[in-house]
Amino acid sequence: MTVTEFVLLIAAGFGAGVIGYITGLASLVSYPALLAVGLPPVAANVTNTVALVGAGVGATASSVKELAKSGRSLLWLTLWAALGGIAGAVVLLRAPGETFEAVVPILVVLASVAMLLQPRIRVLAGNRTFPVLYPSAIFLVAIYGGYFGAGAGVIFMALTLICTAEPVWRATLLKSYLLGVANLVAAVIFAFSGQVNWLAALAMGIGTIAGGTLGPRIVRHLPPNLLRIAVALCGFGLAAWLWLG
Numbered sequence: 001m002t003v004t005e006f007v008l009l010i011a012a013g014f015g016a017g018v019i020g021y022i023t024g025l026a027s028l029v030s031y032p033a034l035l036a037v038g039l040p041p042v043a044a045n046v047t048n049t050v051a052l053v054g055a056g057v058g059a060t061a062s063s064v065k066e067l068a069k070s071g072r073s074l075l076w077l078t079l080w081a082a083l084g085g086i087a088g089a090v091v092l093l094r095a096p097g098e099t100f101e102a103v104v105p106i107l108v109v110l111a112s113v114a115m116l117l118q119p120r121i122r123v124l125a126g127n128r129t130f131p132v133l134y135p136s137a138i139f140l141v142a143i144y145g146g147y148f149g150a151g152a153g154v155i156f157m158a159l160t161l162i163c164t165a166e167p168v169w170r171a172t173l174l175k176s177y178l179l180g181v182a183n184l185v186a187a188v189i190f191a192f193s194g195q196v197n198w199l200a201a202l203a204m205g206i207g208t209i210a211g212g213t214l215g216p217r218i219v220r221h222l223p224p225n226l227l228r229i230a231v232a233l234c235g236f237g238l239a240a241w242l243w244l245g
Contacts (some may be wrong), residue, residue, distance in 0.1 A: 005037045006203045013204035017055040017211020021176050022219060022227070023234045024153020026052055028241070030204060031150065039197055045092065045148060046190040047197045051204035052149070053187050056180015058212025063173050070174070077174075078181055080139040085182030088146025089189040104144060105239040108151040111158035112235030115228055118161045127165070134163035138178060145179050146186035150242065153179050154235040161228070168224035173216065 012033035020026025027048060034044035034051075060067065067074060114121065137159050145152040153175050160171040190196055219227065 001037065001199050001203075006199070009033060009037065009200055009203035010207040013051060013054070013207020014211040015207070016052065016204070017058060017208040017213075018215050018218065019211075020052065020055050020153060020179075020208075021059050021172070021212055021215025022222075023231050024155075024157055024175055024179070025151065025234055025238055026055055026153070026208070027148070027150040028238065030208070034197075034200060034204070037200065039200060042092075043195050043197055046193060046195045047201050047204075049089075049146070049149065049183050050187040050190055050196050050201040051208055052183050053180065054205040054208035055212035055215075056176060056183055058209040059173070059176040059215055060180060062213050063177075063216050066170065066173055067177060076135060077138055077178060080135045081142040081145075081178040081181040082185045084139040084142025085146035085185040086189065088143040088148075088182065089186035091143065092147045092186075093189070093193055093195075104148075104151060105242040107144075107155055108235050108239040108242070111151075111155040112232040112239070114158045114162055115154070115232040115235070118158070118228060121162055122165070125162075129165060130163040134159060137163070142178065142182040145182035149179065149183070151235065151238045152182070154231060154238065157231060168228050169219055172219050172227070176212070176215070 012029055016026040016030035016033075019029055030051060031044060031048045034047055035041070039047060070077075138156070141152055141155045141159065144155075156175040156178050157171050160166055160174050161168065164171075166174065
Protein backbone atom coordinates (compact mmCIF):
# COMPACT_ATOMS: atom_id res chain seq x y z
CA MET A 1 0.00 0.00 0.00
CA THR A 2 1.32 3.44 -0.97
CA VAL A 3 1.39 6.46 1.32
CA THR A 4 -1.28 8.07 -0.87
CA GLU A 5 -3.59 5.08 -0.48
CA PHE A 6 -3.01 5.08 3.29
CA VAL A 7 -3.97 8.76 3.53
CA LEU A 8 -7.01 8.23 1.28
CA LEU A 9 -8.23 5.43 3.55
CA ILE A 10 -7.88 7.71 6.57
CA ALA A 11 -10.00 10.31 4.78
CA ALA A 12 -12.55 7.69 3.71
CA GLY A 13 -12.67 6.40 7.29
CA PHE A 14 -13.36 9.89 8.61
CA GLY A 15 -16.19 10.33 6.12
CA ALA A 16 -17.57 6.91 6.97
CA GLY A 17 -17.46 7.70 10.69
CA VAL A 18 -19.37 10.96 10.34
CA ILE A 19 -21.85 9.74 7.73
CA GLY A 20 -22.30 6.43 9.53
CA TYR A 21 -23.24 8.12 12.78
CA ILE A 22 -25.65 10.56 11.16
CA THR A 23 -27.30 8.21 8.65
CA GLY A 24 -26.17 4.65 9.45
CA LEU A 25 -24.64 4.27 5.99
CA ALA A 26 -20.92 4.13 6.79
CA SER A 27 -20.24 1.11 4.58
CA LEU A 28 -21.32 3.03 1.50
CA VAL A 29 -18.17 5.12 1.96
CA SER A 30 -15.73 2.68 3.53
CA TYR A 31 -16.36 -0.51 1.57
CA PRO A 32 -15.90 1.00 -1.93
CA ALA A 33 -12.74 2.75 -0.70
CA LEU A 34 -11.25 -0.60 0.32
CA LEU A 35 -12.14 -2.09 -3.04
CA ALA A 36 -10.55 0.92 -4.73
CA VAL A 37 -7.15 0.25 -3.13
CA GLY A 38 -7.19 -3.31 -4.45
CA LEU A 39 -8.70 -5.51 -1.75
CA PRO A 40 -10.83 -8.43 -3.01
CA PRO A 41 -14.51 -8.39 -1.91
CA VAL A 42 -14.39 -10.76 1.08
CA ALA A 43 -11.14 -9.25 2.40
CA ALA A 44 -12.62 -5.76 1.92
CA ASN A 45 -15.75 -6.83 3.79
CA VAL A 46 -13.97 -8.21 6.86
CA THR A 47 -11.43 -5.34 6.86
CA ASN A 48 -14.33 -2.90 6.67
CA THR A 49 -15.97 -4.47 9.73
CA VAL A 50 -12.73 -4.25 11.72
CA ALA A 51 -12.18 -0.62 10.69
CA LEU A 52 -15.74 0.44 11.54
CA VAL A 53 -15.23 -0.65 15.14
CA GLY A 54 -13.42 2.68 15.41
CA ALA A 55 -16.60 4.60 14.56
CA GLY A 56 -18.47 2.85 17.37
CA VAL A 57 -15.61 3.50 19.80
CA GLY A 58 -15.45 7.19 18.90
CA ALA A 59 -19.21 7.72 19.15
CA THR A 60 -19.55 5.74 22.38
CA ALA A 61 -16.61 7.47 24.06
CA SER A 62 -18.20 10.87 23.46
CA SER A 63 -21.67 9.74 24.63
CA VAL A 64 -21.02 7.52 27.67
CA LYS A 65 -23.22 9.55 30.03
CA GLU A 66 -26.18 9.45 27.68
CA LEU A 67 -25.83 5.72 27.07
CA ALA A 68 -25.65 5.09 30.82
CA LYS A 69 -29.14 6.54 31.21
CA SER A 70 -30.54 3.45 29.47
CA GLY A 71 -29.64 1.41 32.54
CA ARG A 72 -30.05 -2.35 32.62
CA SER A 73 -31.98 -2.47 29.35
CA LEU A 74 -28.81 -1.46 27.52
CA LEU A 75 -27.03 -4.55 28.87
CA TRP A 76 -29.65 -6.83 27.35
CA LEU A 77 -29.58 -4.99 24.04
CA THR A 78 -25.78 -5.24 24.06
CA LEU A 79 -26.03 -9.01 24.57
CA TRP A 80 -28.47 -9.47 21.68
CA ALA A 81 -26.39 -7.27 19.37
CA ALA A 82 -23.24 -9.21 20.29
CA LEU A 83 -24.86 -12.60 19.67
CA GLY A 84 -26.17 -11.38 16.32
CA GLY A 85 -22.77 -10.02 15.32
CA ILE A 86 -21.14 -13.38 16.09
CA ALA A 87 -23.73 -15.22 14.02
CA GLY A 88 -23.30 -12.80 11.11
CA ALA A 89 -19.52 -13.21 11.12
CA VAL A 90 -19.83 -16.99 11.03
CA VAL A 91 -22.28 -16.77 8.13
CA LEU A 92 -19.88 -14.56 6.17
CA LEU A 93 -16.90 -16.86 6.65
CA ARG A 94 -18.83 -20.04 5.89
CA ALA A 95 -21.36 -18.89 3.31
CA PRO A 96 -20.11 -15.73 1.56
CA GLY A 97 -21.90 -14.40 -1.46
CA GLU A 98 -25.65 -14.05 -1.92
CA THR A 99 -27.08 -15.01 1.48
CA PHE A 100 -28.68 -11.65 2.26
CA GLU A 101 -28.78 -10.07 -1.19
CA ALA A 102 -32.47 -10.70 -1.85
CA VAL A 103 -33.95 -9.69 1.50
CA VAL A 104 -31.79 -6.74 2.63
CA PRO A 105 -33.05 -4.13 0.09
CA ILE A 106 -36.62 -4.95 1.12
CA LEU A 107 -35.75 -4.54 4.81
CA VAL A 108 -34.05 -1.22 4.16
CA VAL A 109 -37.08 0.08 2.21
CA LEU A 110 -39.44 -1.02 4.99
CA ALA A 111 -37.22 0.62 7.60
CA SER A 112 -37.12 3.85 5.57
CA VAL A 113 -40.90 3.89 5.17
CA ALA A 114 -41.30 3.21 8.88
CA MET A 115 -38.98 6.11 9.66
CA LEU A 116 -40.99 8.49 7.49
CA LEU A 117 -44.22 7.34 9.15
CA GLN A 118 -42.71 7.15 12.65
CA PRO A 119 -44.66 10.07 14.20
CA ARG A 120 -47.97 8.59 13.04
CA ILE A 121 -46.98 5.08 14.12
CA ARG A 122 -46.02 6.31 17.60
CA VAL A 123 -49.39 8.07 17.91
CA LEU A 124 -51.15 4.81 17.05
CA ALA A 125 -48.95 2.90 19.52
CA GLY A 126 -49.73 5.36 22.32
CA ASN A 127 -47.61 4.71 25.37
CA ARG A 128 -46.92 1.10 24.41
CA THR A 129 -43.41 -0.17 23.82
CA PHE A 130 -42.39 -3.58 22.50
CA PRO A 131 -40.04 -5.21 25.04
CA VAL A 132 -40.02 -8.61 23.26
CA LEU A 133 -40.11 -7.54 19.61
CA TYR A 134 -37.39 -4.92 20.02
CA PRO A 135 -34.53 -7.11 21.33
CA SER A 136 -35.51 -9.96 19.01
CA ALA A 137 -35.35 -7.64 16.01
CA ILE A 138 -32.05 -6.18 17.25
CA PHE A 139 -30.59 -9.71 17.25
CA LEU A 140 -31.71 -10.36 13.67
CA VAL A 141 -30.41 -7.05 12.35
CA ALA A 142 -27.11 -7.57 14.19
CA ILE A 143 -26.68 -10.82 12.23
CA TYR A 144 -26.75 -8.77 9.05
CA GLY A 145 -24.52 -6.16 10.71
CA GLY A 146 -21.86 -8.78 11.39
CA TYR A 147 -22.24 -10.17 7.87
CA PHE A 148 -21.98 -6.95 5.85
CA GLY A 149 -23.89 -4.14 7.50
CA ALA A 150 -24.74 -1.64 4.73
CA GLY A 151 -28.07 -0.23 5.88
CA ALA A 152 -28.03 -2.00 9.25
CA GLY A 153 -27.82 1.37 10.99
CA VAL A 154 -30.95 2.59 9.20
CA ILE A 155 -32.86 -0.50 10.35
CA PHE A 156 -31.54 -0.21 13.93
CA MET A 157 -32.65 3.41 14.07
CA ALA A 158 -36.10 2.67 12.65
CA LEU A 159 -36.61 -0.14 15.16
CA THR A 160 -35.68 2.12 18.05
CA LEU A 161 -38.01 4.90 16.91
CA ILE A 162 -40.93 2.51 16.36
CA CYS A 163 -40.52 0.10 19.28
CA THR A 164 -39.55 2.62 21.96
CA ALA A 165 -40.41 6.18 22.94
CA GLU A 166 -36.81 7.36 22.46
CA PRO A 167 -36.32 10.72 20.67
CA VAL A 168 -34.51 10.84 17.34
CA TRP A 169 -31.15 11.90 18.74
CA ARG A 170 -31.09 9.02 21.25
CA ALA A 171 -32.20 6.57 18.56
CA THR A 172 -29.22 7.77 16.53
CA LEU A 173 -26.91 7.17 19.49
CA LEU A 174 -28.30 3.71 20.22
CA LYS A 175 -28.10 2.78 16.55
CA SER A 176 -24.42 3.66 16.46
CA TYR A 177 -23.70 1.84 19.71
CA LEU A 178 -25.53 -1.39 18.81
CA LEU A 179 -23.99 -1.54 15.35
CA GLY A 180 -20.62 -0.92 16.99
CA VAL A 181 -21.16 -3.91 19.29
CA ALA A 182 -22.08 -6.16 16.34
CA ASN A 183 -19.01 -4.94 14.45
CA LEU A 184 -16.73 -5.48 17.45
CA VAL A 185 -17.60 -9.11 18.09
CA ALA A 186 -17.53 -9.87 14.36
CA ALA A 187 -14.12 -8.18 14.14
CA VAL A 188 -12.76 -10.45 16.88
CA ILE A 189 -13.79 -13.49 14.84
CA PHE A 190 -12.46 -11.99 11.61
CA ALA A 191 -9.11 -11.29 13.31
CA PHE A 192 -8.43 -15.04 13.28
CA SER A 193 -9.69 -15.63 9.74
CA GLY A 194 -6.54 -14.51 7.92
CA GLN A 195 -8.69 -12.26 5.68
CA VAL A 196 -8.07 -8.90 7.38
CA ASN A 197 -5.71 -6.42 5.72
CA TRP A 198 -4.38 -4.89 8.92
CA LEU A 199 -2.64 -1.92 7.33
CA ALA A 200 -5.83 -0.90 5.56
CA ALA A 201 -7.82 -1.49 8.75
CA LEU A 202 -5.39 0.72 10.69
CA ALA A 203 -5.63 3.57 8.20
CA MET A 204 -9.39 3.48 7.99
CA GLY A 205 -9.73 2.91 11.73
CA ILE A 206 -7.85 6.14 12.47
CA GLY A 207 -10.36 7.99 10.33
CA THR A 208 -13.46 6.26 11.71
CA ILE A 209 -12.51 7.02 15.32
CA ALA A 210 -12.20 10.72 14.48
CA GLY A 211 -15.41 10.73 12.43
CA GLY A 212 -17.36 8.76 15.03
CA THR A 213 -16.25 11.16 17.75
CA LEU A 214 -17.46 14.16 15.74
CA GLY A 215 -20.79 12.58 14.74
CA PRO A 216 -22.68 13.04 18.05
CA ARG A 217 -21.75 16.73 18.17
CA ILE A 218 -23.22 17.25 14.71
CA VAL A 219 -26.43 15.34 15.43
CA ARG A 220 -27.15 17.41 18.56
CA HIS A 221 -27.47 20.49 16.35
CA LEU A 222 -29.65 18.95 13.63
CA PRO A 223 -33.48 19.35 13.67
CA PRO A 224 -34.90 15.91 14.64
CA ASN A 225 -37.51 15.76 11.87
CA LEU A 226 -34.98 16.81 9.25
CA LEU A 227 -32.58 14.12 10.45
CA ARG A 228 -35.28 11.42 10.44
CA ILE A 229 -36.40 12.32 6.90
CA ALA A 230 -32.82 12.57 5.63
CA VAL A 231 -31.96 9.11 6.98
CA ALA A 232 -35.10 7.66 5.42
CA LEU A 233 -34.28 9.17 2.02
CA CYS A 234 -30.71 7.86 2.26
CA GLY A 235 -32.20 4.46 3.04
CA PHE A 236 -34.22 4.51 -0.19
CA GLY A 237 -31.06 5.40 -2.07
CA LEU A 238 -29.18 2.54 -0.43
CA ALA A 239 -31.92 0.06 -1.31
CA ALA A 240 -31.76 1.14 -4.95
CA TRP A 241 -27.98 0.78 -4.92
CA LEU A 242 -28.19 -2.72 -3.43
CA TRP A 243 -30.80 -3.81 -5.98
CA LEU A 244 -28.94 -2.40 -8.96
CA GLY A 245 -25.54 -3.50 -7.66
